[in-house]
Amino acid sequence: HRDPHHYTQYMFPSNIEPEPKDLTVGVALHGVTKFYGSKVAVDNLNLNFYEGHITSLLGPNGAGKTTTISMLTGLFGASAGTIFVYGKDIKTDLNTVRKNMGVCMQHDVLFSYLTTKEHLLLYGSIKVPHWTKKQLHEEVKRTLKDTGLYSHRHKRVGTLSGGMKRKLSISIALIGGSRVVILDEPSTGVDPCSRRSIWDVICKNKTARTIILSTHHLDEAEVLSDRIAFLEQGGLRCCGSPFYLKETFGDGYHLTLTKKKVGRGENIHPYRVIN
Ligand SMILES: Nc1ncnc2c1ncn2[C@@H]1O[C@H](COP(=O)(O)OP(=O)(O)OP(=O)(O)O)[C@@H](O)[C@H]1O
Numbered sequence: 431h432r433d434p435h436h437y438t439q440y441m442f443p444s445n446i447e448p449e450p451k452d453l454t455v456g457v458a459l460h461g462v463t464k465f466y467g468s469k470v471a472v473d474n475l476n477l478n479f480y481e482g483h484i485t486s487l488l489g490p491n492g493a494g495k496t497t498t499i500s501m502l503t504g505l506f507g508a509s510a511g512t513i514f515v516y517g518k519d520i521k522t523d524l525n526t527v528r529k530n531m532g533v534c535m536q537h538d539v540l541f542s543y544l545t546t547k548e549h550l551l552l553y554g555s556i557k558v559p560h561w562t563k564k565q566l567h568e569e570v571k572r573t574l575k576d577t578g579l580y581s582h583r584h585k586r587v588g589t590l591s592g593g594m595k596r597k598l599s600i601s602i603a604l605i606g607g608s609r610v611v612i613l614d615e616p617s618t619g620v621d622p623c624s625r626r627s628i629w630d631v632i633c634k635n636k637t638a639r640t641i642i643l644s645t646h647h648l649d650e651a652e653v654l655s656d657r658i659a660f661l662e663q664g665g666l667r668c669c670g671s672p673f674y675l676k677e678t679f680g681d682g683y684h685l686t687l688t689k690k691k692v693g694r695g696e697n698i699h700p701y702r703v704i705n
Pocket of ligand 1: 466469470471490491492493494496498
């Protein structure tokens with residue numbers, strides 16, 4: 431079922447699952463490259479991120495995930511290549527792009543003396559200044575309830591646990607109807623229970639958004655992603671759904687169970703392992 435012409439643009443054709451045809455491309459990277467001095471951190475990256483999908487950038491330390499995310503958010507420009515966000519070139523339309531974008535950086539950037547609710551009100555009013563006070567308060571209330579932060583809404587952020595702070599950073603990225611949400615290692619440094627609830631928050635909010643997250647946790651990528659782009663030394667090594675990647679590159683045992691027909695009155699165990 432593979433269309434060979436589809437792959438001609440990629441360096442590693444067999445490692446890329448055919449792209450979904452029925453989804454809107456939220457973010458598109460065309461030949462994106464980043465040099466730090468003479469060192470190439472991201473090397474000719476061609477990749478699409480789709481609306482309604484969570485796409486993970488997975489890879490070991492130094493693979494180029496944070497550099498890619500920094501270029502996506504316009505923190506710095508690419509040395510070569512183009513990034514389109516809903517059809518707008520990030521180089522020429524950064525202001526428009528940023529209006530539709532929410533970002534959760536690798537390290538929480540929060541004000542310890544403001545409360546949880548004050549953070550959301552502050553970022554909400556910057557992001558959607560045309561909203562009425564009532565609209566903003568309703569959105570903040572919905573977000574607080576959605577993320578389980580409602581009972582902590584009057585707490586100063588300095589007193590919150592690491593997991594709560596992470597959830598707040600993700601909520602800030604989501605508030606104001608961000609169509610593109612970029613999450614750099616969203617669950618790093620939090621306990622397993624908080625990780626699960628962070629995953630729930632991300633999954634619940636993927637409708638009508640293009641979510642891009644970076645992680646080096648295989649389990650996180652597998653649980654959350656519709657598509658995984660595996661980066662290594664700045665290059666795209668493979669890309670596809672977790673199922674596709676496991677089918678294509680998976681190791682391990684295959685167990686086939688075949689049901690044997692049992693005659694009437696026969697006293698035989700109905701299943702036999704063939705393989
Ligand atoms: N400001 C910088 N100056 C020079 N080299 C850099 C800079 N930032 C990153 N690099 C190098 O670029 C490469 C990619 O780094 P990057 O931080 O993007 O990787 P990463 O996949 O996000 O890693 P991690 O999982 O550790 O965050 C690495 O080799 C890193 O040493």
